[in-house]
Amino acid sequence: MSMAIPMGFHALPLPLAQLSLAAVLKCGQSFRWSILPLPTSELPVADGSVPAHEYRLCLRDRVVCLRQSRDALFYRSVFPASVPEESLETKEAETLAWIRDYFQLDIDLAELYRQWSLADPVFHRLQDRFEGIRMLRQDPFENLISFICSSNNNIARITKMVKSLCQHYSPPLLSLPLPSGSTLPEETYHPFPPPSALAPPEVSAKLRSLGFGYRADFIQRTAAMLVGAHGVSRHPKTLMEPSEEWLITLRNMATPEARAELLKFVGVGRKVADCVLLMSLDKREVIPVDTHVHQIAIKHYGLKSASKTANMNPKLYDEVSTKLASVWGDYAGWAHSVLFTSDLKSFASYRIASTPASPSLTPDRPSSSSPASTPSISTPTSETPTTTTKRKRALSAEKPPARTARLVEIADSLPELAIAESTYSLAERVKRRRRGAPSSQPLSPAA
DNA sequence: ACGTTACCCGTG
DNA sequence: ACGGGTAACG
Numbered sequence: 250m251s252m253a254i255p256m257g258f259h260a261l262p263l264p265l266a267q268l269s270l271a272a273v274l275k276c277g278q279s280f281r282w283s284i285l286p287l288p289t290s291e292l293p294v295a296d297g298s299v300p301a302h303e304y305r306l307c308l309r310d311r312v313v314c315l316r317q318s319r320d321a322l323f324y325r326s327v328f329p330a331s332v333p334e335e336s337l338e339t340k341e342a343e344t345l346a347w348i349r350d351y352f353q354l355d356i357d358l359a360e361l362y363r364q365w366s367l368a369d370p371v372f373h374r375l376q377d378r379f380e381g382i383r384m385l386r387q388d389p390f391e392n393l394i395s396f397i398c399s400s401n402n403n404i405a406r407i408t409k410m411v412k413s414l415c416q417h418y419s420p421p422l423l424s425l426p427l428p429s430g431s432t433l434p435e436e437t438y439h440p441f442p443p444p445s446a447l448a449p450p451e452v453s454a455k456l457r458s459l460g461f462g463y464r465a466d467f468i469q470r471t472a473a474m475l476v477g478a479h480g481v482s483r484h485p486k487t488l489m490e491p492s493e494e495w496l497i498t499l500r501n502m503a504t505p506e507a508r509a510e511l512l513k514f515v516g517v518g519r520k521v522a523d524c525v526l527l528m529s530l531d532k533r534e535v536i537p538v539d540t541h542v543h544q545i546a547i548k549h550y551g552l553k554s555a556s557k558t559a560n561m562n563p564k565l566y567d568e569v570s571t572k573l574a575s576v577w578g579d580y581a582g583w584a585h586s587v588l589f590t591s592d593l594k595s596f597a598s599y600r601i602a603s604t605p606a607s608p609s610l611t612p613d614r615p616s617s618s619s620p621a622s623t624p625s626i627s628t629p630t631s632e633t634p635t636t637t638t639k640r641k642r643a644l645s646a647e648k649p650p651a652r653t654a655r656l657v658e659i660a661d662s663l664p665e666l667a668i669a670e671s672t673y674s675l676a677e678r679v680k681r682r683r684r685g686a687p688s689s690q691p692l693s694p695a696a
Numbered sequence: 697a698c699g700t701t702a703c704c705c706g707t708g
Numbered sequence: 709a710c711g712g713g714t715a716a717c718g
Contacts, residue, residue, distance in 0.1 A: 277712070400713040406706060407712090462704025467714085518714050539712035561713080562698070589712080 258316065258323040259341070260295070261348070266359045268352055269381030270304055270317045276590040277404050278385050278528055280395050280411040282306050283436060285428050287316070294318045303428045307415075307438035309488040312423060313344055324348055329423045351386055358383045365584050369576050371549045372584065375591050382587045385528060389496035390475075391441040392529040397467050397516040399524070404595070411441075413459050414468075418442035418452075444492045445481040447472035467516025474514060500531045507532065519566055527582040534578075536585045538569045541592055546572055 274282045283305040293299050300316040300323070310332075316323040326344040328337065349355070358381065366373040398410045419442040426435045446452075447468055456465035475492035483490055489497075499507040507530055511522040520539055526532035536542070543561065546552040546569045577584035590596060 396712090397714095401703080401705090401711060402713085403706080403711050457704080460705070463702090463714090464704075516714065520713060524712085537712080540710095541712060560699075564698090593712095 258314075258325045259345070261322045261324065261345070262320060263317075263322040263354070264320050264359075265317075266362070266380045267354070268317075268322065268358070268383060270315060270322075271302065272379065272382050272590060272596075273385065274304055275404075275595070276382065276586070276593060277407075278586070279306075279387055280398075280404070280408045281391070281415070281441065283438075287428055294321065294323070296320050305425070305436075305438070307422055307440050308347070309440050310422070311340070311344065312425060312438050313347070315348075322348070327423060327425060353383065353386050356383070361580055361583060365577060365580075365587075368578065369584075372577075372587070375587065379587050379591050379596075382590050384533065384583045384586055386531070387529040388441065388493075389499065389525060389529040390444060390493045393471070393496070393511070393514070393517070393521075393525050394441075394447070394468055396521045396524045397471060397514075398461070398464050400464065400516065400518075400521065402464075404593075410459075410461055410464075413461075414447070415439040415441055417455070417459065418446040443481075443483070443490045444472045444475045445490055448476040449473075464516060467514075471514040471516060496529075504532045504535060519563065520561075527586075533580050533582050534574060535582045536570045536573050536577075537582075538566045541589060542573070542585065543569050545588055545592060550576060 275284060285303045285305065287299075287301055287303055289299070291299055296319045298319040300318055302316070304315040306313050310328070312327045314325050314327065324344060326341060328340065332340070362372075362376050362380075366376055394414070395407065395411050398407050416439055419439045421437045421439050424435045424437045450469070450473075452472070453466050453469040456468060459465075461468065475496075476490075479490070479492035479495050481490050484494065487494070499510060502510070504526060508519075508522050508526055511517055511525055512519070517525075520537050523535050523537035527535045527537060538561065540561070543552075543565075547554040550572060552569060552572050573585060574581040592600065
């Protein structure tokens with residue numbers, strides 16, 4: 250009866266409010282996760298819930314497998330047979346480090362949600378239905394190529410194209426059986442191809458034949474530019490090519506300079522550049538503006554739609570971006586991702602409520618974006634600006650008591666992230682919590 | 697300078 | 709026609 254942790258998995262305490270794999274891994278940030286249904290016969294885990302899916306991603310040297318329950322993330326990695334048994338333990342520790350980095354677990358998402366809710370009534374109404382939507386910290390090269398594919402395209406096809414890239418331009422790393430009784434016995438996993446694999450001139454025609462359309466040339470030429478500028482010799486330790494390493498150094502660059510570098514590539518305009526800045530280069534304030542975001546800004550944030558519903562141009566792009574940034578503050582790009590996800594067709598059952606259904610949620614100001622009324626939410630540890638006091642009071646009045654309790658629990662469990670890994674049971678976890686790790690400094694997003 | 701247009705290819 | 713756009717024109 251079995252409060253079991255699935256075989257071979259390690260548990261990491263993590264509330265759903267901090268991360269929802271189901272939402273984050275298919276909301277159009279990364280296009281490369283396998284999402285595999287688990288049989289319903291699967292046993293409940295420690296907290297009593299039953300994970301419905303297993304998520305898998307192929308990295309350079311391993312496949313990471315994840316499952317999630319109400320208050321834990323389960324992970325394990327699978328290595329090629331060539332990896333010696335005795336090094337497996339060390340490598341599993343690397344996977345934990347990778348998870349922390351990739352999901353940016355040092356950033357307290359629940360605290361960000363609180364801040365956005367205070368500053369933005371629209372967000373406040375959404376927050377409960379869209380818990381745990383955070384920004385991934387992706388590999389810049391993969392991110393860049395993926396979003397070159399995204400132009401004038403949809404998530405389903407982008408996913409197919411990315412998969413095709415991996416299958417055709419990167420050797421298989423390993424194969425794994427599917428977790429459930431599917432028709433297929435197993436799936437073969439390929440890492441994302443390195444720049445040198447996509448750079449040869451003949452790649453362009455091949456990609457066209459694979460259905461990439463006009464993006465085929467963009468991909469090949471961008472890869473060729475990277476290889477031409479930085480070479481191809483792989484770093485023995487990181488398994489990265491020099492141009493991949495160089496892309497990572499853009500993280501240390503200011504946003505405008507990093508953006509300028511990205512705009513040099515073919516197939517990379519403002520929107521794609523901003524996606525890469527936000528999703529893999531740590532530029533958390535950047536808001537990529539597409540047609541969806543534009544519509545959201547008009548419908549819910551009083552952006553003047555006077556300037557024709559027509560084509561997006563640089564001026565309009567900046568207007569939308571500036572407007573939304575003024576509402577959401579330092580982590581505006583992260584907030585944007587929550588709104589964007591809530592507006593996706595695949596999340597249609599949770600669409601943003603339109604004005605008539607909830608009149609009180611519509612910003613009462615027409616479009617006057619008085620800078621004074623847009624509090625900075627730079628760091629959640631900072632004081633709530635006095636200008637929001639009125640709204641805050643109104644909100645707390647609506648707030649059911651249960652919610653407060655839940656928030657406390659969440660905050661309380663966060664410090665455990667700093668502890669570890671080991672596979673321990675619910676009983677043990679409760680003990681730890683009672684022992685009261687004084688939740689001292691709430692983890693600061695600014696850190 | 698800014699506003700238009702063509703571009704691959706799958707869907708509704 | 710339109711999709712999470714971009715490059716190449718007038």
